[in-house]
Amino acid sequence: MTGLHTRRFRKVVIANRGEIAMRILRACHELGIRTVAVYSDADRNAPHVRYADEAYHIGPSPARESYLVVEKLLDVAKRSGAQAIHPGYGFLAERAAFAQACYDAGLVFIGPPPHAIEVMGDKEVARATVKAAGVPVVPGTEANLPIETLLVEAEAMGYPVLVKAVAGGGGKGMRPVYHPEDLPDAVTGATREALAAFGDGSVYLEKMITDARHIEIQLLADAHGNTIYLGERECSLQRRHQKLIEEAPSFVVSEALRRAMGEVAVAAARAVNYVNAGTIEFLVDKEKNFYFLEMNTRVQVEHPVTELVTGVDIVQEQLRVARGRRLRFTQEEIRIEGWAIECRINAEDPYNNFLPSTGVVSTVQLPSGPGIRVDTGVFPGYEITPYYDSMISKLVCYGQTRGEAILRMRRALEEYRIMGVKTNIPFHQHMMDSHRFLSGQFDTRFVEERFSMADRDAPDGLEAAILATLVAHQRGQQASQIVAPGSRDTSNWKWFSRWQQLRG
Secondary structure, three states: OOOOOOOOOOEEEEOOOHHHHHHHHHHHHHOOOEEEEEEEHHHOOOHHHHHOOEEEEEEOOOHHHOOOOHHHHHHHHHHHOOOEEEOOOOOOOOOHHHHHHHHHOOOEEOOOOHHHHHHHHOHHHHHHHHHHOOOOEOOEOOOOOOHHHHHHHHHHHOOOEEEEEEEEEOOEEEEEEOOHHHHHHHHHHHHHHHHHHHOOOOEEEEEOOOOOEEEEEEEEEOOOOOEEEEEEEEEEEEEOOEEEEEEEOOOOOOHHHHHHHHHHHHHHHHOOOOOEEEEEEEEEOOOOOEEEEEEEOOOOOOHHHHHHHHOOOHHHHHHHHHOOOOOOOOHHHOOOOOEEEEEEEEOEEOOOOOEEOOEEOOEEEOOOOOOEEEEEOOOOOOEEOOOOOOEEEEEEEEEOOHHHHHHHHHHHHHHOEEEOOOOOHHHHHHHHHOHHHHOOOOOOOHHHHHOOOOOOOOOOHHHHHHHHHHHHOOOOOOOOOOOOOOOOOHHHHHHHHHHHHHHO
């Protein structure tokens, strides 16, 4: 595959919907770039349609008949006179064929070149590519091996193992296996799911790293050979491999580990001549060994937490790089300051196994105030349909410390009001009160195995606030010990005073 990397453009088609479409539209407007929205029947009255300079209808509500139809998107670009397309995330964002189709039509694809998407989108090829570049990878097998061979390989690696789809993402085509007798059914199920979701049923085995953290490194690269990393994001709080809460920085990552992971991530990106924004995801074990998991060749849902702690507008940098500009920052200029936490607000019922909730949103009251950012595309009268993912918004809170960010998040969640559909706001409120979350003692299995809405692990407000503030000043430790006010250890009085200042 071939394709131009950069070119000047004055108008952009945003090939997406919801909050990410709004995020891209705003970045374009700030740079003086005209915008073109696309919408399905379900999104006819959506905010991104009204906010854009132009908007074009592209078909019925199901994504396969609208947002996933390449020809319709290219036709909109032609009719509107746009010179570029931004895919956002999801839908066609990581389809190499779509990027190539944009290039073939003379359009700038605001993302990496097709070759990089193709290589990193195939997990087997990606593993081999980054391994050749010296990047550590989780032990695993080749794809499409017979079950007899997989049983032997799994025994050699040691259980538990993961069956993973070669073309997978978002937890689809993935099955954990703890016992040999369960492997055949897991392979069959993962193959069937992968074929339905991606049109490719190829699967392979990978060693499951237990008690692991999911840590990712944000990258930016221009077409002039400059590649930098913007620190890490903590993404371990997941359910069924779907992220729920993200933080930047991570509680367990030291400056030395950040540098090591960042340099490895840059090496992985350079191995495929990567250009634009991307993310390298790692698993980090208890001994702080890290292993390449995959590369997301697009802007991430959780990019706001990195923007808040670095001051770098990632979406604007995407646009600038696509225009042929050099990155505005060198690696030495990147600084991590403060702490940011993002809660994904989804239309689902946390008291009923997170069952998706549909309906018309009757009332929305967004939180506001210092250090609070809400990225959303929902408004009163907006209908939550079964056609798209259930995310309503991203609630992001920033503080000078982790404790301050947690306290702000607790306030913001209390202020947030959505009526008409069920949301997972109660889940996030419970998590913000969890001892283990406050002390940073969690891993990728925490939500599914050690957290329950029915058994609230909640300290009282005073204890939680003190713990949150203590944790912020004890980042290098795995746990924090609370010393109550009035005890002989007077060193904690300054943290208690800080908590009083935060509570105002």
